[in-house]
Amino acid sequence: MTTSSQLFERAQRHIPGGVNSPVRAFKGLGMAPVFIERAQGPYLFDVEGQRYIDYVGSWGPMITGHADPDVLKAVHERVEKGLSFGTPTAIETEMADLICTLVPSMDMVRMVNSGTEATMSAIRLARGHTGRDRIVKFEGCYHGHVDSLLVKAGSGALTHGEPSSPGVPDALAELTITLPYNDIDAVRTLFAERGDDIAAVIVEPVAGNMNCIPPVAGFLEALRDVTDACGSVLIFDEVMTGFRVALGGAQAHYGITPDLTCLGKIVGGGMPVGAFGGKREIMAKLSPLGPVYQAGTLAGNPLAMSAGLTLLNKIRAPHFHERLADKVNQLCDGLEARARAAGIPLLTHRAGGMFGVFFTDQSAVDGFEQATACDAEAFRRFFTLMLEHGVYLAPSPYEAGFMSAAHSDDDIAHTLQAAEEAFARMAA
Ligand code: PLP
DSSP: OOOHHHHHHHHHHHSGGGOSSGGGGOTTTTSOOOOEEEEEBTEEEETTSOEEEESSGGGTTOTTOBTOHHHHHHHHHHHTTOSOOSSOOHHHHHHHHHHHHHSTTOSEEEEESSHHHHHHHHHHHHHHHHTOOEEEEETTOOOOSOGGGSEEOOSSTTSOOEESSTTSOHHHHTTEEEEOTTOHHHHHHHHHHHGGGEEEEEEOSSBOSSSOBOOOTTHHHHHHHHHHHHTOEEEEEOTTTTTTTSTTHHHHHHTOOOSEEEEEGGGGBTBSOEEEEEOHHHHTTBTTTSSBOOOOTTTTOHHHHHHHHHHHHHTTSTTHHHHHHHHHHHHHHHHHHHHHHHTOOOEEEEETTEEEEEOOOOSOOOSHHHHHTSOHHHHHHHHHHHHHTTEEOOSSTTSOEEOOTTOOHHHHHHHHHHHHHHHHHHHO
């Protein structure tokens, strides 16, 4: 039998770091990543035959569980007709109609191949629409590896951005202003001073890339206020939260209407898909209707559309999202109770079908500084012990957890039993 360690060794010969996306490398965890052979429902099965209860769900898409039979059936049927035509297809219109029904702020939508493409294109469109260059993002929010968005804060809210990766030109990074997440005063101060200069504000309406941090009361409202007042475009990056926090995304959950929305993950049902859309007036600036260029050889790919459409139609079932949120509460309440009993400082955040677990004695975690002040070593131990007990959590303290409808009461009970044993070991 080939082990994960052997496969990782081999992978590193021709793949940088042995992975095609950095977080998969388990860097900082002191172990080789687990190589997965197949998945079914809430379970992953590795190449050594070990089963794990999975709370990553391919980083979000697998909201009804892995290898959903309806999604697979739709893809099997579709594959017989050919893989890609590079022409318009009826299924793209079906997808656009459904997205615009489920997310009413979207009058029009363009399909792309990833979340990164969605945010990149939305930023270009916002710049083209406003004729302005500067954009605002928030510390700890990840919007894919777009040059303009791989930027972190300088020494204060009003300083120019610094690239957070070599290869991002300073000239571009200077156009990105980074503010602390959930800091309403910083947003109002910036817009009072230079709001008329700002093309767009892009935000994860629930932050899911510094663990899981929901917006504080009034934060999203403030973003809507200042962008309205200054004619800037408000972009909700709902690549993670879309169809997960609620059927209509975080914008439905919190009742705030953005100008543009970016989607990914669930919208593709596990295939490589993203989408961006919003107000007709802005979307009409997009090529071929308008002058802002954007395109894609495989955009709207029929196989990907059939997977995504099938999944979206499934999660429209009555009470789907309430049930998912109940499962999240069951898990998070259970973790908190067991940690408390073991004397381990821990708090959880929940937002519909996503959640965060923080090893900290801070009373609240509302932003990047507090998230990075949590105990990374405690997370590393917890992660390792849970993996040994057959529970697969995101391999980083800065990633959100994802629940699926396929997780049963027994799966959650097994997870809590594993956590109880892990906490006992950690407290010893
Ligand atoms: N935006 C958010 C909020 C994300 O979480 C991600 C990926 O995790 C992206 C954008 C980028 O999506 P992709 O990895 O499909 O390019």
